[in-house]
Amino acid sequence: MLMKKSYVLTLEGTQHHAVVASGDDRTEVQVGDGPAHVVDHYPVLDGRAISLRLNGRMHLVQITGLDSKGNVMTTIDGWPVPMTVMDELKAMALESLGGVAASGTIAADIPGLVVEIKVTEGQVVHQGEPVIVVEAMKMQNELCAAVGGTVARVPVTVGQPVNPGDVLVVIEPEPGG
Amino acid sequence: MLMKKSYVLTLEGTQHHAVVASGDDRTEVQVGDGPAHVVDHYPVLDGRAISLRLNGRMHLVQITGLDSKGNVMTTIDGWPVPMTVMDELKAMALESLGGVAASGTIAADIPGLVVEIKVTEGQVVHQGEPVIVVEAMKMQNELCAAVGGTVARVPVTVGQPVNPGDVLVVIEPEPGG
């Protein structure tokens, strides 16, 4: 079973999306809408760097975590590149906080079980309103609407196991929501 | 207030004793029966080494912890020196386990309050028999005799605060105890 997680990365002012699907035996990474492929990677230099082998080519990426907010400093081929990397939800949250039009997509943050769905398709919800509950390790996590709007889809059902990144509820934002 | 702790170290086959007394503002170290003095020391090289300044002379000691049993690898002036270092109690315990004549001295392991003294001077105790109770952070620690023998001294009284290393009970081991 692979556990999927989506990340939003920013480097040189541009945003990139990546999905990391990790299992016990292998890790697949999908960058942008490119194909997901198994990545030959190892932490090296006592944790100072990651060695990547991407279709035969070697890349040694020095990487240092600067904080828990996803700011990292990287160096490749001697060029230092500051980046930010965070999972998609956090990114959305920040966006909505930043007042930027937030996405209406609510996805799972942690692997768990859907225990309650508080909304139905077509229902109007307000920003911050709880819409779905996912239970993990005996803890109920209530996920709320990042934007106000109309519930467009609820692709999951109660009792269904979900993995991080799985879409749970899609809200059609109302204008200026 | 300084918190004292005694250590037993072995290097090049010989045993050394040291007492580390650390406070918020300074740390004193006493090696063998030499004088205790404040030690100018810093972890350096990203934790790979300790820089010591002992009466003006600089010593850079590379040190790597190998396990939780006190085995460490050190290097000084380019000479690698394996050492073992453990607090006195653990050392005693090991000794007694090792069947070697264990010391009858029972000292405090943690800072705390003497809440109960189960023996009186002159009393005969068996190895492993609980002799004194020290409370720390609402936890009662029962200290037992490492050797069987006769209680020679109980230099503390109930209610007295003690620091690690303070002697609580001295037992005169019985022959072959």
Place this chain on the structure above:
Amino acid sequence: ANRGEIAVRVIQGLKDMGIATVAVYSEVDRCALHVLMADEAVPIGPAPASESYLVADKVLAAAQQTGADAIHPGYGFLSENGPFSQAVEAAGMVFIGPTAESMDLMGDKLSARRKMRAAGVPVVPGTDEAVTDPAVAITIAEDIGYPVLLKASAGGGGKGMRVVREPAEMASSLRQTMGEAGASFGNDAIFVEKYIENPKHIEVQVLGDGTGEAIHLFERECSVQRRHQKVIEESPSPSLSPQLRQQICEAAVQTAQAINYRGAGTVEFILAPDGDFYFLEMNTRLQVEHPVTEMVTGTDLVRAMVLIAQGEGLCYRQEDLQQRGWALEFRLYAEDPSRNFAPSIGKIHSLTIPLGPGIRLDTGIYEGFDVPIHYDPMLAKLIVWGEDRDQAIARSVRALREFTLHGPVHNLPFHQWVLAQPAFRDGSYTTDFIGQCFDSSNWLPPLDESQTEALVTAASLFEAMRRAETTNGRHLSCPDRAPNWRLNARRRMTGNR
């Protein structure tokens, strides 16, 4: 009596001679590399240099307290301070450097000019006397031709200078320069000299025995400068013909002989586009860039200084010295090229050092060291030797790619930029090179696709692993719970399994 990479270099040099070493350090430097490497160390006060490294008495006391026989001043701080060197000798110790007379003579640009002119060393056309009257200055300017440079006799480090291109500017410029000079150097003596455009900075390493014997160790070119400060130096210079090299080196030896110079010194010249060269100044100390000379000539300048100070004279003979191959030095500064080289500070989080053939690193930092605000932002020097200039450059590119530092903002990428510039590649660069070619807002090459993919992949994996740990109950990204000790236990799982 110094700190940072030069103190480390001197300590290594002395250890290579079997001489015991004593470091001095300020409060923030207890864990500086030069302190860790010394045999003994003595604290000499608070962080500000004015209260520690610049206090002659404290340095002297430290030396006496430890029974030192001699003091090596390094560069900067008290290295060209006449009174200090006198005090050292008065205290019965050896000052590893020139006499106070030489320092004072060369410390004053006007007296140096006069001395050199007398010694037959070419100096930039201009006056040998201080000028206060604009009218006089204008006559001189007409005489030598505009543009001219107004220069503070006590100036240095690019301060107290002003270019005048026409008579109209003279009066105000003169007033301002005198004002600055008075304020910065406590001496408002100003003189006029011809301003040479697009010059090259060529300097010659000399050694003198103090009795008039002097030799040269060939030239260094230091024309790659930002804000009048050198960032890259090389030896030999790509700009000198064998004849010119000989002339300029001989002029340097004349200079040293003229003042019975003792120890290691550097005679700086300005090389005009037309091939004329002029005496600029003499630095009466070991230079930051001395390693390029050591690499090319196969010498050890610290050892040479010590032997001279011990009265053993020059340890090299001119005829035995020759240049072999080519050496480049790259100064690692904690500074941001994109923000006009503004200094940066902070902890060295991660450091990867280049190794292998032709590489030398003189460093004052290490992983975990916290770069203090109080001193020069130069952290280390990468010196690269090659059989010829092309190989030295190619090797430098390789070394700069291996060399990574996470922590303060630094100028390693800037060096890569310089190496890619045609003006540097063909050796035609002048001291105006960076000012003319470097656009701080647009100099970083864009990442190529594979680099971007690699970075995005690496960072995502990094975050995924970090997250995995966090959810395992460990909160690695929370500084206040960070342990003080990097135990092997913690490291056992890092690395390549």
Place this chain on the structure above:
Amino acid sequence: ANRGEIAVRVIQGLKDMGIATVAVYSEVDRCALHVLMADEAVPIGPAPASESYLVADKVLAAAQQTGADAIHPGYGFLSENGPFSQAVEAAGMVFIGPTAESMDLMGDKLSARRKMRAAGVPVVPGTDEAVTDPAVAITIAEDIGYPVLLKASAGGGGKGMRVVREPAEMASSLRQTMGEAGASFGNDAIFVEKYIENPKHIEVQVLGDGTGEAIHLFERECSVQRRHQKVIEESPSPSLSPQLRQQICEAAVQTAQAINYRGAGTVEFILAPDGDFYFLEMNTRLQVEHPVTEMVTGTDLVRAMVLIAQGEGLCYRQEDLQQRGWALEFRLYAEDPSRNFAPSIGKIHSLTIPLGPGIRLDTGIYEGFDVPIHYDPMLAKLIVWGEDRDQAIARSVRALREFTLHGPVHNLPFHQWVLAQPAFRDGSYTTDFIGQCFDSSNWLPPLDESQTEALVTAASLFEAMRRAETTNGRHLSCPDRAPNWRLNARRRMTGNR
């Protein structure tokens, strides 16, 4: 087509020429330094060399798959394998090394002896034909005088040799040696030569263009050996007079010319106490100890090999080459000198690298790397240059004190021991030096008082801090909870504040 420090050295050399590099690696070497540094990397199978680095077809396939133009074999593995070099050339690629003919000729000691004798190069007195009959062997021995050495023609690395001191031993020794040789080398040809006692091992670096042109890059002395393996090498040799140096270097050039040698090779000689020298064998590859030659002659042998392979001939002229200063090489082995140099393995927990003037480090390891069991225990080479032998030795002492490694047991302290021995200091040491002087049970100098006090203090403080962390609820000393990532967060509090 190699691993470890030599693969790294070759990659660096190629990058210094602007040539793209492809590494091959076995399963356990995915994170080996040569793989991390290469532009591309291809896995070639399981850990055992016999299933990866020694499999010609896999290496060839990797080269073809990546479109490589040439293969540099390094040393060991396939570097002196004639059929491999032929296969490389048959596949239309360039083999950076000599012809298969040269390899085969020099790979067989008997054929090499005959060839050299014909070329007028002195060889050790003995037979040029295989011997099977003890009687014959005894006659020869009587003729050249005891003791004699029975040597396997296909032998090497100190294997397949036996000293015979009197006729009585001959029969059994011959039988045993033939047996060994047959078993180890699949060739039981044995010959007899005079056994030279207390010899020195002198070798000469040569370059040939393949058409009979050859030059030498002077000698290396490699007499510091344990179990017939070199541990310390130096250039120049302290044992050669200028005349002897010239003779021996000329003999080496004769050797290379006699076989139209192509590329870099090493002609090994054995120097008898009486000053006579004899051809021992020729290594048809780049040598482990090549850096001492590079440091002293200011050359790049990898570059020279590549240029020759590209058909550009010799990049140096004999008259331009000269020795400058002195270089020593110390091989860092993961082995325990106290246990007869038994190999050791494991994770590199902590590594501190010597830096500064005159220091070069060629390494195949880094902090966090896990040294595999499957290959040679040589981890890195410390090369130290000095203006003369004394400075080189003093500098080496300094460098070896700066150089620390925690992880596998290693021989850095052994090098310090060697440097302290009179026989090494005065250069009189022979290949029997270690056997005669080294007592594995009693060689470590006892710590002095201040060292002991420092260690006791440091370890107590270490334990106290570790304990403080543990009681703070973190269990650092419990490996299974060790995080995979060294975040800055964790590092922020380490170091000097």
